[in-house]
Amino acid sequence: MKFGEQLRSSIIREYQWYYIDYNGLKAELKAATGPLAADGSGHKQWTEDDETRFVAKLEAELEKVHTKQQVKAMEISRRIAVSEREVKEVVNRLNERGPGEEGPSEEEFMLLEEDLSDIIADVHDLAKFVQLNYTGFYKIIKKHDKMTGWHLRPAFDTRLKAKPFYKENYDASVIKLSKLYDLVRTRGNPVKGDSAAGGSQASFIRQTTKYWVHPDNVTELKLIILKHLPVLVFNASKEFEQQDQAITSIYYDNPDGFPLYEGRLKKTEGAEAIRLRWYGGMKTETVFVERKTHREDWTGEKSVKARFSLKEKNVNAYMRGELLPAAIFEKARKEGKKSEKAIAEDERLAAEIQYSVLKHGYKPVCRSFYNRTAFQLPADARVRISLDTELTMIREDNLDGRIRSGDNWRRMDIGVDYPFSQLPPEDIVRFPYAVLEVKLQTQVGQEPPEWIRQVIASHLVEAVPKFSKFIHGTACLFPTRIKLLPYWMPQMDVDIRKPVTHDFGIRRPDISGTTTTSDDEEEELDSDDEEAEAARRGAGNGESSRHGARLRVPASDTEGQTVELPTANEDYPIYDSDEEYDENYELEEARRVGGWHYYRVLLASKASAAASGAWNALKYVVPRPRATEMPRAARLQSLFGDQRIQHKRFSAPPGKKIYVPVRVEPKVYFAAERTFLGWLEYSIYIGTIATTLLNFGDHPTPTAFWIAGIFTLLAICSLLYSVGIYFYRSRSIRNRKAARYYDRWGPSALCVALFVAAGLNFVYEGRERKYW
Structure with missing residues (x-):
């Protein structure tokens, strides 16, 4: 799908007169007024007057889009404020009603819910409108620079910064809408409790699955989730600030061999990750020291994350071994706010982490930064969804002679000022997608909620099991030191956007249909990368009311909804x-x-x-049958x-390998050994047949000798083959390789050889006895 077609098919009725006039701007590019080009192509040269005319039209289009975005954003803010007053008025009437008095009716709550759903759809439509126009401006600028030879993009970047319609952040609106929608959905009785929802626990276990989300789908996904789960706000009395969503982690490893990286990548039993994490800006006083430990399924244990809190001023002394764990928790014991058992567990954890850091020489190597929007019912951790945006990985080491963190536990030249423009390119990796984590604490045999199953089966997400920010950041920031790459690295070059596969998305109450403003016309051929980018955007950019998909599969088969x-x-x-x-x-x-x-x-x-x-x-030389095209x-x-x-089949760069995760359980070793013993048993049977033919015949003949020799050779080959296969499998299991553990040809070859040997024996013995 070319961008012109995508723009026409994605027009939202309310915005139909405010989109960028992409076709008109293209027509301006073709209307050059200069003399004919000297290359003989018949095209006219682009002149300064043409450039002035084109820039004026482009400025008018930018002003039109920017004005509409500003007006609509203010309208949404006013509607949210009005809905907030209405919701509070209804809830207050509900809470202040006297005995025998009737509270708000169900119809009032339903009307409020419809109004909020309409506002949610407005936010969704505005986000799609902004995203599509932003893409359109950069596409027309790219086309202009290519066709005319005049470079307009640097100057236009400055104009965009003056009218940044694309930089609207909807997080504050999402949080307000989430709170209001939760009040209305629960009919004025929202779930209350500790907002940390388990944050007081030192150790917690969850079943976590991870997905990538393209930036085009982030706002839509947030709006879908908030209709089922409220945004988790830790301090509801405080006005929302952008830095409240910021989460920063400093990961430790030994730069000489990166053992923690390799252990986490290979998922070996007991593999650890050690990190220091804080929430908010750089002035936060509390830092959490965390350790993740991977456990194999066959151990009967679950992977666990344990942590304890530490004052920022004490981090350096603790990591150097100057501040012992007993001194850290001395104040906690005196205050008595935590039980002695919990303090003892934290102290043991602190001692183990400190010992590991000092013994193995772990140092800060990588920082991850992102803004997290968490969705969860307070005091209920059974379903928790987090969406991490603006994910960035930054170097923290001093390996190449550059002083980044120095002797401190973190570098101080950056904070939470994404996109960290002050850093050189070799120090930073900006992840192109958002990361969705679905964390479930369900009982054995209990299925997750249906709406979650629909979300993870939709076109909005791309499943990436076991994705790790630490692994990805380390692999990208240390290309000369890391030889094993995670399996998802080749996927970084593939656009993860997919066409809509089933009826799922934001719905506008009682509104349907879309309007296009122009007839279909033939689009000129764009460059390959431009066509590919436009095609990858696919469906999903249309009006929120157009939630019906062109392509559908039965909703009963969630797994079947994937392509x-x-x-x-x-x-x-x-x-x-x-x-x-x-x-x-x-x-x-x-x-x-x-x-x-x-x-x-x-x-x-x-x-x-x-x-x-x-x-x-x-x-190539030997004729062979060809596959039939189905x-x-x-x-x-x-x-x-x-x-x-x-x-496309991906291969790693020279000198590196893509590590494919392989789960190895103890029974795999025993299976390989049993298979080897089975081959030995059959080899002994064949050797016994050869010995019987050679030594126990009534009349030894040359024929009997040669038949016995064939069986003897077959037994020896079987023994050698079984030993080789056993060594290959054992080495692959030890190295956790994604090898082929099945035997495709061995058993078949053995059966055929036995059949041929037995047949030859029958034929020669018959001739010897003169039956034929």
Whole structure:
């Protein structure tokens, strides 16, 4: 889908006269008035008068969009203020009614709920309007610079900063709407309790799943969630400030080998992550020292996060070992606000973390910053959803000679001033997506709420299991020191936006339909990257009332609502994972080791390349059957039509590997050993047959000798094959490689060999006895 088509199909009726005139601006680009170009193309040259005319029209379009955005934003603010007064008036009547007096009717609450739903839809539509126009301006500027050769983008960036219609932050509106909607939904009786909802616990266990959310879908997702869960506000009496959402963490590791990074990446039993976290700005006095510990499922334990609080002024002394845990909790014991058992647990945790940091030489290596919007019922942690936006990873080390944090536990040249423009590019990674975490504490066998199942199955999110800010930041910020990359790294180059797959989204009460303002016309061919970006945006930018999707699947099958992409060969994974020989990686590692090991690996790589070339040549020469092309499935036909589906197989950069998570349980070792013993048993059977034929025949003949030899050779080959397979599997299990643990050819080859040997024995014995 080209951007012109996307703009026409996404127009919201209320805003239909206020969108950027994309087609008109394109027409201006084609209306050059200069002399014919010297290249013989027949196009006229772009003149200064043409540039003045185009810039004037562009300024008018920017003023139109900016004015509409400002007017609508003020209207929404007024509507929220009016709804707040109405809700408070109804709730006060409910709370102040006397005995026998009737309170507000159900109809009043329903009208208030409809009004708030309409405001929520307005916020959603405004966000979509802003996003689409922002994209349109940059696309037309890109087209202008390409077609005319005049560079307008730097000057236009300045104009955008003067009229920043795209920088509207809806978080304050979301929080107000959440509070009001919760009051109305609960009919004036919202759930009350500790806003921390478990924050007082030193250790807590949750079942967490993580998803990526494209920035275009963030506001819509927030508005959908707040209709089911209120925004969690820790201090309701305080006016909302942007820095209240800020969360910053400093991650520790040993820069020499990054053992904590590798442990968390491989998910080894007992792998730890140590971090220092604070909420809000840099002036926050309380810092939480946290340790995450990974537990394998077979241990019967759950991964756990434990933490204790520490004053910021004491962090350096604690991390250096100058301040002992007993002194940290001495004041807590005197005050008696916590039980002795809880204090003892915190003290033990502090001692263990301090010992690990000092023993292993852990230092601050990476900082993560993001703004978090949390959705949760107060005092009820069964369902907690958090959405982290503006995620940024920043270096904290001093490895390259640059002093960042120095001897301090964190660098002080930055705070919560996203996007941290003062930092050099090599010190910062700005994550392109928001991160959604769904945390459930459900009983055994209990299903999550249906609306959560719909959210995670919708087009708004992309599942990324076990995503870690620490792993991603470390892998990106230390490219020369990190050799193993997380499995999601190749996905960073793929746009995660998807077409709407089922009826789900923001609904406007009793309003439907959309309006387009222009007829379809043929769009000129844009550049490849521009076309791809526009196509990836797909559906989902339309009016909130147009919640019906073109493509639908049965809502009963939540897992089936995800897009099923075919693969060219199901035997091969999409990633070049560890079970495959990677010449570049092996050579880089061997070159660092040097000596005979390097020459052995070099010889093996050359032999592997020669064998691969010979095999490819043999496959090309020898005739072989070709696969029959099957018609495209109905689901793929509905999603992609007749367009060609491209399949891309990702490989890591030279000298690196993409680590695919593999869960290894103890029973896997036993399974490999049982399989090996099974092969040994059958090899012994075959050897016994050979010995019987050779030594216990009534009339030993050359035929009997050769038949016995065939069975003996078969037994030896079976033994050697089983030993080799056992060594391969054992090494793969120990190294947690994503190897093929099934045997595709071995059992079949053994059966065929046994059949051939038994057949030959029957034929030769029959000839020996002169039956034929």
